[in-house]
Amino acid sequence: MFEIILAAIAxxxxxLRRFMPTAIxxxxxxxxxxxxWGVPAMPLAVPYALAAIYCRSQIEAGGSGWLNLLVIVCLWNTLKLLLIGPISLLKLIVVRVREAVARRRMARVLLIEGAEPIDERMLVSGRS
Known part of the structure; x- marks a missing residue:
């Protein structure tokens, strides 16, 4: 029984990971x-917040209790889209620092091996 439940959950x-818009x-x-694109994607949270507010008002007006699930899903998607902006900025900073360190190391290795000095910008653009 446990295997069936686990398989259904998986x-x-x-x-959901493949077909839901916020996951994509x-x-x-x-x-x-x-x-x-993390920060420009943050305004996509507004429609989800408005949908949650609308569903909540329908519930308060006597609507179905199942709308509470939609409220939770909409608020969860709102939270995900609001947090992806700062998280992506931090990840971008980390990636750019790592790339700059790798470029400096590559230039240092080339100088040690006796290659002629090159400009770091040429390493980025791929030209030599």
Missing amino acids: RSYFF VIDAINMRRGLK
């Missing part, structure tokens, strides 16, 4: 190319 988790956006932002 399948639903992977289904956050996965795209967490890649190296997408780190710069």
